[in-house]
Amino acid sequence: MKKKSLYSIYLSATMLLISSCKLDYVNPNGPVEDQVITTREGLISLAVGVKSYYSTSGLQALITAPGATSRELKGVTTFTNILELEAGGTALPTFNGNVNGLWSSMLRSMVMAEKLIKYAPQIVSQEATMQSGLVAFGYLFKAMSIGGLATAFEQFPIQTDLDSKATFVARTAGLTAAVKLLDDAVALLAATPPSTEFNSRVLGGDFVLLDVINTYRARFNMMLGKYPEALSAANAVNLNTKSQFLYTNQNPNPVQQQVIFSANFKPRANFGLPAGFVEAGDGRLAFYLSTPDVVVGGETLKTLKGFFDDIAKSIPVYLPDEVRLLKAEAIIRSGGSLADAVTQINAVRTQAAGDAFGVNANLPPYSGAVTTDALLLEVYKQRSIELFLQGLRLEDSRRFGRPAPPTNLNPVPTTFERNRNFYPYPDQERLTNPNTPADPAI
Numbered sequence: 176m177k178k179k180s181l182y183s184i185y186l187s188a189t190m191l192l193i194s195s196c197k198l199d200y201v202n203p204n205g206p207v208e209d210q211v212i213t214t215r216e217g218l219i220s221l222a223v224g225v226k227s228y229y230s231t232s233g234l235q236a237l238i239t240a241p242g243a244t245s246r247e248l249k250g251v252t253t254f255t256n257i258l259e260l261e262a263g264g265t266a267l268p269t270f271n272g273n274v275n276g277l278w279s280s281m282l283r284s285m286v287m288a289e290k291l292i293k294y295a296p297q298i299v300s301q302e303a304t305m306q307s308g309l310v311a312f313g314y315l316f317k318a319m320s321i322g323g324l325a326t327a328f329e330q331f332p333i334q335t336d337l338d339s340k341a342t343f344v345a346r347t348a349g350l351t352a353a354v355k356l357l358d359d360a361v362a363l364l365a366a367t368p369p370s371t372e373f374n375s376r377v378l379g380g381d382f383v384l385l386d387v388i389n390t391y392r393a394r395f396n397m398m399l400g401k402y403p404e405a406l407s408a409a410n411a412v413n414l415n416t417k418s419q420f421l422y423t424n425q426n427p428n429p430v431q432q433q434v435i436f437s438a439n440f441k442p443r444a445n446f447g448l449p450a451g452f453v454e455a456g457d458g459r460l461a462f463y464l465s466t467p468d469v470v471v472g473g474e475t476l477k478t479l480k481g482f483f484d485d486i487a488k489s490i491p492v493y494l495p496d497e498v499r500l501l502k503a504e505a506i507i508r509s510g511g512s513l514a515d516a517v518t519q520i521n522a523v524r525t526q527a528a529g530d531a532f533g534v535n536a537n538l539p540p541y542s543g544a545v546t547t548d549a550l551l552l553e554v555y556k557q558r559s560i561e562l563f564l565q566g567l568r569l570e571d572s573r574r575f576g577r578p579a580p581p582t583n584l585n586p587v588p589t590t591f592e593r594n595r596n597f598y599p600y601p602d603q604e605r606l607t608n609p610n611t612p613a614d615p616a617i
Contacts, residue, residue: 212294215305222309222377225287225316230420233284234490235429236277237323237566239440243273244327245568245593246447248440251471257439262586263594264617274327275601281323286335288317308369308384312377314360315388318353322395325350326570329597330612339607350399357392361385382492383416390493393501398570406505409498417531418492428490430483430564441469441476446563449592452556458527458537463563474589482532483564491532496523496561504554513545520550523557534561551575569593582617 212221242248243260250257256272267274291313299305324331325346332341333352344352364385378384392408422428427436434440442464445453453460464477465484482490503519506512524538536557543549555575559568571577572593580587580594587594599614 212290213298215299218291218295218298218309219373219376221287222291222312225284225291225312226377226382226420227426228280228287229284229316229319230422230490231426231429232276232280233320233323234420234566235433236273236280237326238430238564239433240273240277240598241327241566241569242564243440244595244598245572246443246589246591247564247568248434248447249443249471249474249476250439251441251476252437252439254439261594264580264582264585264587266585267595267599269599269605269614270602271599274598275603277327277598278324278331278601278604281320282332282335284323285317285320285332288313288315288320289335292317302370303367304370305373307363307367308373308377311360311363311369311384311388314356314363315384315391318356318360318391318395321349321353321356322391322398323566325353325395325398326566327598328600329615340610341608342610343612347399350395354392354395354399354401354404357388357395360388361392364388379421381421381489382418383413386412386416387418387492390498393498393505394493397501397504398574400508402505402509406502406509406511409501409505412495412498414495414498415531419489419532420492421489422487424486427486428483428488430479430490431486431488434479434483436486441471442479442564444468444475444477446560447568447592448556448559453560454538456538457560458535459560459563462534472589481534481563491565494534494562494565495531496526496534497558497565497567499523500554500558500561504551507547507550507554513547513550516550516554517541517545520553520557523561536561580617 212218239248240260243250243257244263250261252258259267259271260273291309295306295309295313299309321331321333328346330343330345331349333344333349335341369384374384389408389411393405393412396402396405396408434442444464445460446463461480463479463481465480466478468478469476478484482488499519499522503516506516506519521540524536525540526535527537528535541553543553552575555571555577558571562568573596577592579596580591596617597615600611605611
């Protein structure tokens with residue numbers, strides 16, 4: 176079977192949602208799963224497929240649902256699932272389709288990553304440089320899937336189970352497992368650099384594997400409160416490289432599809448932040464937001480730009496300024512030099528040109544108090560603006576101690592910066608998996 180048709184069939188299969196990690200294929204004439212994962216070409220196609228799936232279905236779920244919950248976006252259609260997300264609080268039911276989409280897409284990408292990790296050492300055992308690339312790639316996307324679940328859920332599986340009985344672990348244990356996967360990927364790549372063929376066929380020219388891995392190491396260590404480790408990983412990232420997910424008319428930008436094409440959401444003015452958090456003249460306002468404005472429910476909503484206003488626009492895997500802000504946060508939280516933290520903050524604030532993705536704040540240097548609390552608030556502000564719609568605001572809102580939503584109001588007023596802390600577990604999981612824990616209160 177030719178690579179192209181094999182990839183197409185496998186990718187079509189992966190677009191189906193799963194329940195408790197159970198795979199269902201609808202094409203009886205396509206290759207069974209074992210035929211896909213027990214050939215060299217099948218494994219390479221699987222690696223390409225997991226990146227494609229994560230960058231479309233995965234990112235759509237990770238950006239739009241938590242984006243609405245953390246007030247970056249406002250749901251503006253009459254679809255019930257969108258209205259439930261917008262209301263938040265106890266009005267968000269366990270059968271919400273967007274929450275289920277986030278849960279199932281992360282588990283789907285985890286399944287695919289696990290198969291790379293399991294089968295690459297068997298199928299390409301005589302090709303160490305191809306094997307190292309495929310396994311490290313699997314480690315990365317499994318870790319990314321775990322981190323995606325940790326963004327929105329208190330507990331989740333870190334190993335899929337085809338018998339629909341996956342066990343759950345707490346976020347801390349899950350993130351610890353994700354960091355271990357990424358650490359293992361770094362060690363594997365150092366011992367055996369991937370082949371030119373792997374780099375060309377799987378990564379392409381827009382994905383620098385080691386820098387992506389180290390950025391996620393920094394991100395997840397920060398979420399765990401391991402600040403020296405976060406700083407070390409951030410320092411290992413080459414800020415001159417550029418990694419991005421690519422899209423075409425046939426493989427469209429998933430946020431553009433939800434916000435502009437389907438018009439299910441619109442971005443809030445001032446990035447959905449409290450009054451005074453966004454400075455006049457911030458260059459990122461014009462980068463991400465445009466007119467015409469509309470007023471919905473008393474709120475001013477903007478027209479989306481940035482990485483999301485064209486069907487074929489690329490989305491960064493991470494932004495270099497996230498790494499700078501991770502450094503600043505790690506320094507502050509670990510009791511390091513506040514002057515060094517200000518240097519990192521100013522590298523973001525004062526950038527007038529030259530950002531790899533064109534996100535330039537062009538602001539004056541920081542002039543506020545040089546104290547732990549003041550600088551952490553400044554980091555939060557800069558992250559919220561710089562990393563707009565990168566799927567990070569909900570986690571940031573919790574980590575930086577922003578006001579929690581009330582448990583006795585339904586819906587949660589838009590004066591609150593987020594309308595949930597964590598999502599309830601989808602009915603689709605609870606009905607088939609007896610290990611599903613109790614839902615969080617809010």
